[in-house]
Amino acid sequence: MKTFDYARADSPEAAVAAGGRFIAGGTNLLDLMKLQIETPEKLVDISRLDLAQVERREDGGLTIGALVPNSDLAANAHVVDGYPVLARALLAGASGQLRNKASTGGNLLQRTRCYYFYDTAMACNKRAPGSGCSAIGGYNRILAILGTSAQCIATHPSDMAVAMRALDAVIVTLKPDGDRRRISIHDFYRLPGDTPQIETDLEAGELITHIDLPPPPAGQQLYRKVRDRASYAFALVSVAGIVSVEDGKIASAALAFGGLGPMPWRDPAVEAALIGQAPSDAVFAAAADALLAEAKGFGSNDFKIPLTRRVLIASLRELTGASA
Structure with missing residues (x-):
């Protein structure tokens, strides 16, 4: 792992002003840093921000803080009663230990588990744009069959995000200039096209603060x-x-x-x-x-x-x- 600077933010506004990569549970980012796939010069610790609540809104929907652990979200009474698809998706992911640590916002931002993305000796346009895609013509058993391009056939690994998309979630963010955005999950992710390294609609330094769910659906x-x-x-x-x-x-x-x-x-x-x-x-x-x-x-x-x-x-x- 390469050396990096570390700062601990005491508010969302301080976090986006600090400049650097955000870290909460770190269940994906730290692995990528150890393999030198991700080499941030600065980490901004947001794990102690006051973003770990699940709140019922007046319209019957839920507002979920970005730092709610996956295990807590899966066990939340509002989620179990009104959004069982989300609870079940969360419990299908990873392991109990990882769910205890992984954050809701971080879960949305997981990187692909493509074998070649994780092997720095192999060509990967997502990791090193322009280097090629070893998965095309390689061993691609777990990879995509829809939405692919000539540059990348990686899959998104999250279970939670699949349920969030079925539920029409909205992702709430804070930008470094202080503006807030509401991004439909339908617009949040990007297809690989010719730029597979750009995976979401987030701008540099933009922080996910909450996820909003509409009222529980019928059926x-x-x-x-x-x-x-x-x-x-x-x-x-x-x-x-x-x-x-x-x-x-x-x-x-x-x-x-x-x-x-x-x-x-x-x-x-x-x-x-x-x-x-x-x-x-x-x-x-x-x-x-x-x-x-x-x-x-x-x-x-x-x-x-x-x-x-x-x-x-x-x-x-x-x-x-x-x-x-």
Whole structure:
């Protein structure tokens, strides 16, 4: 690990004025620093800021502080009762020890777990722009089949962010000039294109302070994660689903996916294929067709395409109570 300066902020305003990389739980950043993938010249410790509360708003929604530990958020009564998809997604991530330390804001900003991103001897456009992508033509079993580019096929690793996207979360930030922004999670993440090193809409020095959730949605909620082992493994495919059925037809649907793309993936065409339809495997298959219309495997990850179809159909059966 290279030497760096360290400062401890006593307010969000002091944090953004300090100039440097923010550190809270450090469960991802410290690993990247040890491998010299990340080499910040200065760390600004925000772990003691007063941003660790979960509060119910007058409209029925929740405001979640960026420093709420993942384990505390998963156990929060408002989350368990109104947003079980989020609680289940959080509990599907990492391990108990990491969830105790990882922050809500930091979870949104995790870097990819692509093998080649973590190996500084290999070419990686996300780590070293312009160097190439070793994953294309390499071992890419866990990597993306949607939203890729010729520069990068990495996946976003967060479980929590998948549920947040299904819930239409809004990310609240503070900029160094004192301005505050509200960024829909649908606009927060960026596709790789020709600049895979730019992963979010955050500006330099911009600090996530809160995440706002709308009032609890109607319908059944589910988080299903398929992975190589029962814990401490990233998703091969995951689904965060919220579906309501009225008078025998699907009245509303929100579906987000992990393990498939460079961001938590949500495609309006998938939900459009469901709404107004009576639940059936034929309707579910049409939704899967919409999701996978532009899916592309890269060899080792070709299996994700049929696997995603099966996981989505099984999830929709459970959410709607439809039989096979």
